[in-house]
Amino acid sequence: MSVGLMALFDDVATLAKTAAASVDDVAGQAAKAGSKAAGVVIDDTAVTPRYLVGFSAARELPIIGKIALGSLRNKLLILLPAALAFSFLLPQAITPLLMLGGAYLCYEGAEKVYAVLFPHGAHAHEAKLETVAIDARTFEDEKVASAIKTDFILSAEIMAITLAAIPGGSFVNQALVLAIVGAGITAAVYGVVALIVKADDLGLALAGLSPASAFAAPLRLAGRALVRGMPWLLGGLSLLGTAAMIWVGGGIVLHGLEEFGLGGPAHVLQDAGAAVARAVPAAGAFAAWLVEAAGAGVVGFALGLLAIPLTSRVLSPLWRQVKAMIRRRRTPT
Template sequence: MSVGLVALFDDIATLAKAAAASIDDVAGQAAKASTKAAGVVIDDTAVTPRYLTEFSPSRELPVVGKIALGSLKNKLLFLLPAALALSFLLPQAITPLLMIGGAYLCYEGAEKVYEALFPHDAHAHEAGLETVALDARSFEDEKIASAIKTDFILSAEIMAITLAAIPGGSIVNQAIILAVVGTGITAAVYGVVALIVKADDLGVALARLSPASRAAAPLRATGRAIVHAMPYLLGALSTIGTAAMIWVGGGIILHGLEAYGLGWPAHALHDAGAAVARAVPYGSALIAWLVEAAGAGVAGLAIGLLAIPLTGRVLSPLWRQIKSLTRQVLLRNRA
């Protein structure tokens, strides 16, 4: 009996070691895959605050929480199983779906540029669009739905990059790595977003510290500096977020075209970046990236501007019909 018990403990220890090794392997692969998606993660962090600029301070964190929950659902409930299914059953569909998402990002970014240049025409275009949410009862609902929709595209890119970075293995391991990366990135992105949007409240709290204490003087000065800087920071993040959507969307489409034998635009941008980088003595890698990002941004802006009339005249009326039919079906089911 004692020998059998010792053998059982030995087997359990062996299994525990194997499980620990497997966990370490998953953690290592998840960390490597996360670094591959770092660029899109930065873009996601820059894009999100632009949806929070019109809310009262009391609603900022609840709205961030709702968007973060929607982002987590996007990754874990929709994109993770879809990515695994497509990679095994229909891998050729991944590229065109990503390109459609890239076109949407281009449209969203170009719409903001159009609004800045031609505000009257942009407002007329926006007034004619159908709302995103199926049942948007308030301005907050609509903003959250728009943010989650944009997050879906960026999350799809993150999950696709992560899946491509995972070495071949079991579908269970791939699912675990995707879930770990998706959860970690969501927590990181929306944690930073929450800090950004509440930084002004921290500044106000510091600025109101009692002046009686000499030690509080530097903190009060820091608080005032934060309060004065936040409008400029949020404005800069809004601009960066718009630019990020345009160049990420343009880059997705240009790289997608390579898969269909139309690689010359991406190759031309790469060659231009390399040529400019060779002409400067310092920061050649950064210069090359800036040239390629600018080229992708130009392409993305052109695609987005073309998508504006297409959205207003074709896609929005089509979405209006779909929503109407969906509401009718829901009403029938409730009856």
């Protein structure tokens, strides 16, 4: 074998090792960045099941599939390029955009609480709102569009956290990490949601096992427990999802204010959390988080309540005009 050919093989081996190291590096960065977004991922998982309320069991998985596809499109086709573009061209715009998203989460969460406390006022408010989907033909279309809209805000926060967690590197490296985190989180969230909403079907199957089957008694008991417990679990997840939108949205807004030098409210919450942690050392970290989350929730709820009249009186009429303009452009002359 010639020396030149041996040198070529050596160069190829070196390139392969470098590529493998690069892949490992991207995977490691994706894992670390994804873990930092775990809080928002939990919120996303808690929020989604409430959009399935009112549908038959046969439509649950297809609807989850539609929302998951929309979520993947949000992350990979819209948010990933946007995050990279803003990061390189206009990084100062990221924080205001995230604050707008946080304010929307506060509004949606506060709207649910408002509907429970003041059902007549909430009904009047909803009657003034324009539907989300441009051409919604069914109730299912509208629910899917609403879920994808909420997912967009949560996905934007996930991608922003991921981008901030990636150490300085090449454009391609950042894009790969964002793509891996986006696809992985989407699969995890909607896989868990599918398991949650179909658990009652599993419970019915277990409860219906023949008594003659091996281990039938404990499995039938577990099945009945699943069937009876799922309404409570779904109700709890709906409550958690509403609370999550309010405290996450409030936290995003408070963090954004810090970026603009208005860190007073956030510092007050941090100091309160630290004081509670010192008072309860056995659960210091959790106690501090609980205080800060509760404070962010109060801020988020107040912001959401302010957004309710703004949405019905200003934003919804504007969206109605935009939809009408889009429909006119779609209609052939």
